[in-house]
Amino acid sequence: xxxxxxxxxxxxxxxxxxxxxxxxxxxxxxxxxxxxxxxxxxxxxxxxxxxxxxxxxxxxxxxxxxxxxxxxxxxxxxxxxxxxxxxxxxxxxxxxxxxxxxxxxxxxxxxxxxxxxxxxxxxxxxxxxxxxxxxxxxxxxxxxxxxxxxxxxxxxxxxxxxxxxxxxxxxxxxxxxxxxxxxxxxxxxxxxxxxxxxxxxxxxxxxxxxxxxxxxxxxxxxxxxxxxxxxxxxxxxxxxxxxxxxxxxxxxxxxxxxxxxxxxxxxxxxxxxxxxxxxxxx
Amino acid sequence: xxxxxxxxxxxxxxxxxxxxxxxxxxxxxxxxxxxxxxxxxxxxxxxxxxxxxxxxxxxxxxxxxxxxxxxxxxxxxxxxxxxxxxxxxxxxxxxxxxxxxxxxxxxxxxxxxxxxxxxxxxxxxxxxxxxxxxxxxxxxxxxxxxxxxxxxxxxxxxxxxxxxxxxxxxxxxxxxxxxxxxxxxxxxxxxxxxxxxxxxxxxxxxxxxxxxxxxxxxxxxxxxxxxxxxxxxxxxxxxxxxxxxxxxxxxxxxxxxxxxxxxxxxxxxxxxxxxxxxxxxxxxxxxxxxxxxxxxxxxxxxx
Numbered sequence: 001x002x003x004x005x006x007x008x009x010x011x012x013x014x015x016x017x018x019x020x021x022x023x024x025x026x027x028x029x030x031x032x033x034x035x036x037x038x039x040x041x042x043x044x045x046x047x048x049x050x051x052x053x054x055x056x057x058x059x060x061x062x063x064x065x066x067x068x069x070x071x072x073x074x075x076x077x078x079x080x081x082x083x084x085x086x087x088x089x090x091x092x093x094x095x096x097x098x099x100x101x102x103x104x105x106x107x108x109x110x111x112x113x114x115x116x117x118x119x120x121x122x123x124x125x126x127x128x129x130x131x132x133x134x135x136x137x138x139x140x141x142x143x144x145x146x147x148x149x150x151x152x153x154x155x156x157x158x159x160x161x162x163x164x165x166x167x168x169x170x171x172x173x174x175x176x177x178x179x180x181x182x183x184x185x186x187x188x189x190x191x192x193x194x195x196x197x198x199x200x201x202x203x204x205x206x207x208x209x210x211x212x213x214x215x216x217x218x219x220x221x222x223x224x225x226x227x228x229x230x231x232x233x234x235x236x237x238x239x240x241x242x243x244x245x246x247x248x249x250x251x252x253x254x255x256x257x258x259x260x261x262x263x264x265x266x267x268x269x270x271x272x273x274x275x276x277x278x279x280x281x282x
Numbered sequence: 283x284x285x286x287x288x289x290x291x292x293x294x295x296x297x298x299x300x301x302x303x304x305x306x307x308x309x310x311x312x313x314x315x316x317x318x319x320x321x322x323x324x325x326x327x328x329x330x331x332x333x334x335x336x337x338x339x340x341x342x343x344x345x346x347x348x349x350x351x352x353x354x355x356x357x358x359x360x361x362x363x364x365x366x367x368x369x370x371x372x373x374x375x376x377x378x379x380x381x382x383x384x385x386x387x388x389x390x391x392x393x394x395x396x397x398x399x400x401x402x403x404x405x406x407x408x409x410x411x412x413x414x415x416x417x418x419x420x421x422x423x424x425x426x427x428x429x430x431x432x433x434x435x436x437x438x439x440x441x442x443x444x445x446x447x448x449x450x451x452x453x454x455x456x457x458x459x460x461x462x463x464x465x466x467x468x469x470x471x472x473x474x475x476x477x478x479x480x481x482x483x484x485x486x487x488x489x490x491x492x493x494x495x496x497x498x499x500x501x502x503x504x505x506x507x508x509x510x511x512x513x514x515x516x517x518x519x520x521x522x523x524x525x526x527x528x529x530x531x532x533x534x535x536x537x538x539x540x541x542x543x544x545x546x547x548x549x550x551x552x553x554x555x556x557x558x559x560x561x562x563x564x565x566x567x568x569x570x571x572x573x574x575x576x577x578x579x580x581x582x583x584x585x
Contacts, residue, residue: 117361121351
């Protein structure tokens with residue numbers, strides 16, 4: 001004999017917040033979401049792993065060849081860039097996947113309907129989601145960049161060319177590589193919000209970052225020189241990771257300038273994503 | 283209390299919901315019926331602000347849903363049991379929902395217990411059966427201890443025990459004075475559960491009335507009889523103002539007269555009856571009659 005009624009009332013007092021602070025609460029919820037799925041940890045481990053793998057291969061390789069290098073090659077060697085360029089070069093691939101999935105997985109699983117039912121204030125939801133992802137990608141970017149830098153310098157010790165953070169431009173390069181990773185993730189996040197599809201978001205992100213700069217090279221030389229500095233991908237990475245300036249391609253802004261252009265595009269995509277997220281039927 | 287006024291939702295050129303107005307009152311279970319594609323789910327999505335109406339408005343407790351800062355304390359909804367991230371555990375899923383509304387972790391454990399999911403709280407929902415997902419969706423709806431509950435096809439995929447559990451739950455929720463709106467295709471289930479009916483077809487309101495009234499709106503009461511003297515009975519019934527028509531096998535169906543009247547008539551004319559019974563018109567029968575014109579996808583007649 002089962003009882004004829006089910007008491008659904010809360011035994012514990014369910015708090016009814018009078019002074020609602022939806023953003024803080026949604027931020028906590030978004031953090032719970034991102035830390036409670038395994039793919040987050042896989043992607044984070046992958047990002048750090050590929051950064052360090054590049055660093056080891058590049059720096060250990062240089063160190064072993066050092067004795068046979070010409071004086072000119074030795075002068076052009078940038079120990080900082082050698083250790084951290086992989087963070088930006090390979091890390092952008094991983095963080096773009098993570099950024100796209102951060103928003104599109106809500107759509108592919110249908111979770112978005114549940115999420116928006118419990119938090120119908122869509123700009124709040126979008127902001128909390130973007131802020132949570134931004135926080136995680138900053139931690140990841142800085143972690144991978146500094147870890148790669150220190151590991152790389154240790155591997156290059158035998159060359160006596162190792163860099164320290166106190167040298168000019170070195171800290172700037174390490175920080176810029178970390179920020180580049182975070183901006184890249186948010187760039188993909190914005191595209192994911194606009195396109196609402198994992199495949200679409202990734203195709204658009206990689207297309208804009210890799211394909212468009214290649215296509216731009218087909219432009220007549222003078223046009224290319226005018227256009228190239230305004231492209232989101234392309235030659236940004238050598239510029240922001242370089243400390244000596246010798247490797248800088250012409251026609252580009254400074255490291256901060258290039259990063260600012262990329263961040264500008266990202267802000268535009270995030271704004272468009274926020275509008276789309278708020279206006280469209282879920 | 284849910285109030286819709288002149289609600290319209292168009293997708294492209296077609297209106298999924300067309301000028302719908304209704305009020306769903308507390309303290310009773312309102313059954314939401316309609317053929318496939320009638321607009322039931324769309325209406326529920328409009329109530330929850332997931333879709334924006336093309337015209338009209340709908341409010342929950344007097345306010346548009348999107349303006350609620352802590353909607354889980356006002357409305358609990360189960361629209362689609364599949365709308366979860368399969369990689370997340372049941373406990374984490376409920377926790378991330380609870381946190382958006384400032385609901386304590388202890389309430390998460392409480393609703394897990396209430397829905398019988400405590401033992402699988404740490405399991406990822408990917409491996410859940412449809413029945414377990416339905417329970418998880420119901421657990422989520424109950425988190426904020428809300429006054430209004432909405433369930434879209436809640437008994438889908440449940441075994442008989444689960445169906446009984448849902449039925450008892452709905453009745454209990456309404457008995458506690460809450461507003462309960464539940465959609466279903468299963469008419470027999472609705473007959474057990476609902477007090478009030480909201481029936482739509484092709485996005486338009488067909489009926490908004492009590493269960494008994496809805497059934498009465500159908501072709502009404504009929505009396506089934508079997509007799510070796512069908513011609514005499516037909517004459518007598520027609521003379522008394524009733525109608526008579528052959529039904530299944532050798533039965534006849536009398537309309538417009540009560541059981542007693544048919545019995546008296548037969549007795550007065552010396553007509554022998556082998557069988558005499560009033561047939562109860564089921565909700566399903568009444569529903570089929572009233573929505574016959576508004577079925578979008580009809581099964582073909584076998585040749």
